[in-house]
Amino acid sequence: MTPPLALSLGEPAGIGPEIVARAWAALRDGGPTFVVIGDARLVEAGGAPVAAVFDPAEARSAFPRAVPVIDLPTAVPATPGRPDPANAGCVADWIARAVDLAMDGSAAGVVTAPIAKAPLYAAGFPFPGHTEFIADLTGDLPYDGTRGPVMMLTARDLKVALVTIHTPLAEVPELITADRVIRTARVVHETLRRDFGVARPRLALAGLNPHAGEGGSLGLEEVEVLGPSAAALRAEGIEITDPLAADTLFHEEARAAYDAAICLYHDQALIPVKTIDFWGGVNVTLGLPVVRTSPDHGTGFEIAGKGVARADSLIAAIRLGAEMAARRRGLK
CATH class of the missing domain: 3.40.718.10 (Isopropylmalate Dehydrogenase)
Known part of the structure; x- marks a missing residue:
């Protein structure tokens, strides 16, 4: 029992x-x-x-x-x-x-x-x-797996995981490194399979800049860090998108295309979760040897x-x- x-x-x-x-x-x-x-x-x-x-x-x-x-x-x-x-x-x-x-x-x-x-x-x-x-x-x-901790928030049909958490916005870009993005995605991929029963997880990667950087004209993080990280993850067999514009990532039709989104900073992840289900969201810690959940408030x-x-x-x-x-x- x-x-x-x-x-x-x-x-x-x-x-x-x-x-x-x-x-x-x-x-x-x-x-x-x-x-x-x-x-x-x-x-x-x-x-x-x-x-x-x-x-x-x-x-x-x-x-x-x-x-x-x-x-x-x-x-x-x-x-x-x-x-x-x-x-x-x-x-x-x-x-x-x-x-x-x-x-x-x-x-x-x-x-x-x-x-x-x-x-x-x-x-x-x-x-x-x-x-x-x-x-x-x-x-x-x-x-047995990639070690966290990684914070994930869930609400209805949306799961979002964070590369940075309680970080001042001005410090976020320097913390968006290939190592952090790749580790976060690995933890999420493994957790979806083991703890959520998703046989072939589909991950969406949010961009940092408006319009996911517009090919570098609105920021270089997508070109220099996020795109290469996504390519490296795909080479490992993890299904993940190239960086996508965050402003079109969370509507109902978009959510149907992925099992979890990898977000880069606190509000990018929490605003859509709390908009979709303000009262019922759950905070989950991934990549640990024990299961841990918490209310999202x-x-x-x-x-x-x-x-x-x-x-x-x-x-x-x-x-x-x-x-x-x-x-x-x-x-x-």
Whole structure:
């Protein structure tokens, strides 16, 4: 029987506890089953009954009646909308515990509720975010494939992967190198086959400049880096386009021509995802030895504790995490 997913509770002063409670209410009858790693009091305050468990194996029997929680209390009480760096260590510990459970096979994969970076940084957290932290935690675990991490966002029929992520726009061109583009495309190609069941992935490569550079008249990146990278990938047997104008890459007819788009910077990827499905997008980390998904939104401090937060994205992340984990285990 497939183990449950391990769900780290995220920022204790954010909407994490509320959306976890709502996700459980939506999934309690049919699953997928998850076990929360975090403060049980916060989940209960979010509006759901709680069952304290000590092992993920206990989660399946508890799930229909309550949220199973491996209870790791916060250092100080959490106030909705008011993050406290004193709880940053707890947030990091919840993520690490969830990853440990996935690495030892006790959990099928990891789902992460949103974190707030400012209080983590104030407490000395040395990683840019979830993605890099989880990559570090899993760094010693063997992995059969091209190593990530690569960030992918999914929404309905669109999958976009990023060559650069939280990078100032002025710094993006110098980071668009052949090595980065080729590695990102390899990771996406392998992941589509292994975790999404796509036998022959078709990749689209976005251009950096307007009109994909117009043959070099509007920028040279397409001529000097992106085009040669695409040619090298095709020589490896990966189906990928030459760089395409990003302004015509994401409409419905265009999306039917590829399985995932390789995008070059944050907004190039996230604007179409959030336009197509603002509430239901999912963040997936590719190229790691554990499955990791997350809702595609932040901590929602401005609405935390008000009972209005929507769990659509978290529910989608849980479902996708379970599907990916099942494929890795050969169960789908």
